[in-house]
Amino acid sequence: MNTIEQNLSELRNDIAPCKAKIIAVTKYFGADKLIEAYDAGLRDFAENRVQDALEKFKGLPEEIKRNSTFHLIGHLQTNKVKKAVGNFDLIQSVDSLRLAKMISEAAQQKGIVQKILLQVNNANEEGKTGFSKEELKRDFKEIISLDGIKVKGLMNIAPITTDTELQRLFSDMASLKKELEEENGYGLSELSMGMSNDYKIAVHNGSTMIRVGRKLFL
Numbered sequence: 683m684n685t686i687e688q689n690l691s692e693l694r695n696d697i698a699p700c701k702a703k704i705i706a707v708t709k710y711f712g713a714d715k716l717i718e719a720y721d722a723g724l725r726d727f728a729e730n731r732v733q734d735a736l737e738k739f740k741g742l743p744e745e746i747k748r749n750s751t752f753h754l755i756g757h758l759q760t761n762k763v764k765k766a767v768g769n770f771d772l773i774q775s776v777d778s779l780r781l782a783k784m785i786s787e788a789a790q791q792k793g794i795v796q797k798i799l800l801q802v803n804n805a806n807e808e809g810k811t812g813f814s815k816e817e818l819k820r821d822f823k824e825i826i827s828l829d830g831i832k833v834k835g836l837m838n839i840a841p842i843t844t845d846t847e848l849q850r851l852f853s854d855m856a857s858l859k860k861e862l863e864e865e866n867g868y869g870l871s872e873l874s875m876g877m878s879n880d881y882k883i884a885v886h887n888g889s890t891m892i893r894v895g896r897k898l899f900l
Contacts, residue, residue: 686715687722689898693881697892700885702876705753707895713738715899720746728774728893730756732766739769755837755893757811764788767796774799774837774874777811779821782828789830796830799837799874804854807841815858822862835859835872835890840880848880852887859888 693704706719709730716727716738727750729735735754739747754770758781766773767788776782776798789796800822803812813821826833836859840851852875859870876884878897885892 684718684722686718686898690719690722690724693892693894693897696882697885700889702881702885702889703891704898705755705874705891705893706898707755707877707893708738708899709734709756710895711899713741716742717746719898720750725749726751726753726891728753728755730754732758732762732769736765736769753893760784768792768794772797772799772834775801775811777801777803777813779817779825782821782825782831786828786830794830795832797832797834799835799872800825800833801837801839802855802858804838804858805841805843805851810839812838815854818858819862819865823866826866826868833868833870835870835874836862837872837874839877840875840884842879845883848883849887852876852884852889856888 703726705726705728706724707728708716751771754766754773755775758766758773758775763784767785785796800818801812802818803810804815836855838855840848855873855875859873863870872890873888874891875889876892878894881892881894
């Protein structure tokens with residue numbers, strides 16, 4: 683087995699019996715690493731920057747483009763919305779009502795439905811984007827009523843902190859997801875949380891997607 687295959691095998695063992703999907707974060711790696719990960723069996727790939735991602739995707743073999751799911755996990759600037767919509771299968775980093783409205787408008791113009799996740803800053807970190815829990819509860823009903831988008835779930839990026847605090851933050855996200863579902867009669871299938879340093883705690887608190895780069899590629 684090559685390094686990626688070995689790391690992927692370890693990851694799968696680490697998260698078993700949880701069924702969380704492994705999202706390969708390829709933002710710091712070239713198309714060659716993405717192709718290696720595909721050959722190892724991965725089908726979900728995440729990038730941070732719209733322009734860099736589209737350049738990378740352009741050079742991929744048609745089979746990979748056809749059979750893969752591409753995620754945007756970095757902050758989406760408003761001037762990049764039109765380029766992102768339709769070129770990513772899932773935009774995970776929708777962090778405001780304003781951005782959701784812009785994605786809705788762009789998707790309608792393209793005649794598509796764009797799948798999104800709503801990013802929550804439940805650690806209340808300064809300088810980090812994302813809805814506060816209060817903002818999301820206030821805006822959620824309006825967001826899910828927008829045409830051209832489909833809200834699939836929630837996403838968070840946890841700070842580097844203690845295992846106890848990570849446990850609290852991830853559990854809090856699972857509770858928020860359940861609360862939004864019950865109060866709005868709306869199903870949320872995805873909870874994207876957990877990265878290379880905290881994925882084990884995330885999956886045990888209900889994560890359905892872990893976003894892994896360093897742990898997979900190095």
